[in-house]
Amino acid sequence: MDGMKERLEALRTEALGELATVADPQQLNDLRVKYLGKKGALTEILRGMGALSAEERPVIGQVGNDVRAAIEAVIEAKQSAFQQAETENRLRAETIDVTLPGSKLPAGAVHPLNKVAQEIEDIFIGLGYTIAEGPEVETDYYNFEALNLPKDHPARDMQDSFYITDEILMRTQTSPVQVRTMKAMNGKTPVKVICPGKVYRRDDDDATHSFQFNQIEGLVIGPNIRMSDLKGTLLQFAQLMFGKQAQIRLRPSFFPFTEPSAEVDISCAQCGGEGCRMCKHTGWLEILGCGMVHPRVLEMGGYDPEQVSGFAFGMGVERIALLKYGIDDIRHFYTNDARFLGQFVRMQG
Amino acid sequence: MNVSYRWLSEYIDLNGYTGEGLAELMTSGGIEIDVVESRNKGVTGVVVGRVVTREKHPDADKLSVCTVDVGGSEPLQIVCGAKNVAAGQLVPVATVGAKLPGDFAIKRAKLRGVESQGMICSAKELGLNEKLLPKEQQEGILVLPEGLAVGQSILEVLGIDDEVLELDLTPNRSDCLSMLGVAYEVGALTGREVKLPNNRVTDTVEQASDHLSVQIEAKEQCSHYAARYIKGVKIGPSPQWMQNRLMAAGIRPISNVVDITNFVLLEYGQPLHAFDADKVGSGRIVVRLAREGEVMVTLDDQERKLEPHTLVITDGEKPIALAGVMGGANSEVDASTVNIVLESARFDGGTVRKTSRQIGLRSESSIRFEKGVDPSRVIPALDRAAALMAEYASGLVLEGIVQEAAAAPAEREVFVSLDKINRYLGTDLSKLEVQTLLGRLHFPFELSTDGVFTVKVPSRRGDIAYDVDLIEEVARLYGYDNIPTTSIEGATTPGALTKPQAIRRELRRRLTDAGLHEVISYSFTHPDRAKLFPALSGKVEPIRLSLPMSEDRSVLRTSLLPQMLETAAYNRNRKNEDLSLFEIGSVFHTDEVELTRLPQEKHRLAVLLTGIRTSTQWNRKSVPVDFYDIKGVLETVVEVLGVSRLISYEAAQPEHMHPGRTAAIVLQTERGPVTIGYIGQVHPALQLEQDLNDVYVLEVELAPLYDEANFAIEYKVLPRYPAIQRDIAVVLDRGVQVGKVIAEVRETAGELLESVNVFDIYTGEKLGAEKKSVALSLVYRHEARTLTDEEVTELHGRVVAKLEQSFAAELRK
Structure with missing residues (x-):
């Protein structure tokens, strides 16, 4: 029995000694097999247990277990040390330069004119308007006559419009859509629409003029629409578009299709009305034209001006985009330089 | 219209208003003032002096040495270089310490050894506009008329201590094309009274009708013709004050008679014309339309061909003036004129x-006639001018006005109720307030007990015809700023986008998310461009503008692609070679040779890809875009619109597209398959011509997609049973279309086939030049149970067999 005990202790010493010098996981595994495996040294010694007495067996069994536990503990400690080292190595090897640029998602831009138009459309949709559209090639009737601009009207100049025939032309304003809307409504109220779109006027192109440009007009008709409602609507629009602090100012003006008519200035968003280069030091930006729909226009649209009234307003999308983004030349909108377009990727603010 | 502040103050009290203040007041009332310009360009210390002596400079041929009395104790010695300086003249003298425009200070100086204590000035040196100077003042020093006090400030004499307001008039306010009109406007804004000019004509015994008759033949074109006969005028310069005013208004003084007609035109807004009565000869004025082939020489010595619609003033035979536009040379007032017919x-x-259009001449007269003159001023203006001619041209105004006139236009009455005014404006004005405002406008009115104003509109305000015109007058005088701010009353309305509008928004969102930039091009293009891509441009003649600005922008676009190429070329020239662009816009088609109805406007989507797919970066290779990139764009679009199952692609060879890399986009509709566009590479020949690299494009009609688009989500329960995947690779003839192979696979495998994916295409020497290998991955699944290996093997076997049979496919092992 003493011989077994001593052999076990000798095994412990040998195993622990050998384990102390282990250098890699493979070697560790080999030693585990050598000492603790099914055919390992410990099993080999313990196989002699059968020859022991019933009293001796538990004693030697206990010693065997102790030796196993001692060897296992060292193996485990070694193993975990190896694993940690391996992990550290791996992390070191995987370290990258986080300052290199990433692979971005593609991001294109909506054209700035449509970006502005959509923003305006969204504001009016929020106020309960729908969007009406009409043809860009129009009849003289819808473009002029039905808007109280008969053929001999001085405000009408053949030279200012792109005619195709005597009766057909490129629309010079989006107002014909208002007339088409009125006719389509067949005398029903309320009418609450905005009409965005391209319009065309004979104009020599320069930094601030373009023969093709975009307008957005609005039309409201109802049983009791007042000029004060027009002011309220435009103020609401101005504050949603240009910020809560925006103010409006109406100046009497003239349009053949509205009476009374007004030019609308909005307090300069840049300087807040104190005067800067953008507003030419006036504190105000001229943005809109508006007025109460002329009774003749209502009549031609199929409404009785004694029963209903309405207001209309219109603005140039280019002008707002020029102001909003500080763009230097209106022609950029139509030459579509990718370096220009790429500047408008940001979300609508 | 340029309005002199000093002149205006003759008709209305402007006390308390500076030029700027007046401009602000008028602008807020609806007459926009563009600029307020001082007539003084920087003159101080210049006074009237009398040249006492003039001698030649001892050492300079071109200089004179003058002594000039400027009211001081001693006359000044001044060296002057002007040829026209002479003893006895009254002249403007800039004394030492004076300043001239351009910050030019006058100092004591020696000129060729002779001391000069100031400078005798020319009109130009005083900052007067050269173009407006009478001929005799354009060279040399300015010689002033007699009657001025020595030492008097020149600012006063020349009226340049004045400001000019430039009115930017809207077409309805032609009443402000006269000083009186402006005075009435200012009167309405300030509540002050208007002072009318004196137009009393002194009676004579001699009758004008003994010398003159007037007859209107063209009654539609001329409703009133009045004339006076003025005898014995002395032609000379007009008084300085009148010249000052004309120059302030931008009109060049010519002679007393002509200046008076212009002065009264500005004062009353009524154009006048003076004929040399002796040149008219016949003593007859006949107003008629020109005859075919008639010609006349106008004042500017141009021979004008007259049209049958031209209205002319004749002496009974030949034209002597183009009515309202310009006089004739044959009746022109000149230095020798003695008798005048004043029209x-x-x-x-x-x-x-x-x-005026036809001869390309817009005059002060024609502008006013075009916009309509006040019928009630024809006679007062005539009298005013006659009175001035008596006073300033020594004329004798003969008794009586010779005239023919149609009945005067009826006085216009317009009604508006107080209730309507307040309902329309959203205000709460009282009767008294409205009465006051109408009173300030000098609009006579009656007010009924139920609050209805009956307004007699003065003839000078031809723009007031409707009750709303009166409401506007009330509103603008009350002040737009004082109108309250309210919200629309009544039921709220829902705001929304229509289906096409929502689709266009979604397209913009998806395409920009995919990295494409949106472009907007001109709708006008060159006819040659409009003929590119006939399959898309409808094979029709493009619609031509009748007066294009240039040939480059002379027709309406028939397809979006030609300008997409133009945009690509423009960018390429700026080294932007990698482009992903799209445009949503209208093209214009018609089958008519000359439009009698509106053309078709078709909404289309166009996409252009060129260069490399994603920008080159350290972690990826740059891959050039190809057909499948642009096809992917469209596939995503149709997927989003819920129509991918209705879309198919058929190889096509439309003109200007690469014949081997182009497909027709076919939409399955209720009426059968419809080609709605094309997708592919631009033909290499066209690319070369446009100086472009490989360009992939698509253009597709949106209207059919609007119709077929389906936004409903078709939810399917997630699969509960496992799928079985089988991959096959088959060798096919190169020309076999994989799309057909896939269709055959689907057809054969039926419902159990969940998906089929092309995961590899291989061509290479091993297969031979005419072959390709296509690798497909097929996923089988049953909704309600687990498939057995045997049944999948059997089904898959059938698929393979079918491919072998239909496409002579060889299974690759």
């Missing part, structure tokens, strides 16, 4: 406009 008439605006 004041009302010509039809449209007729005058036509003539």
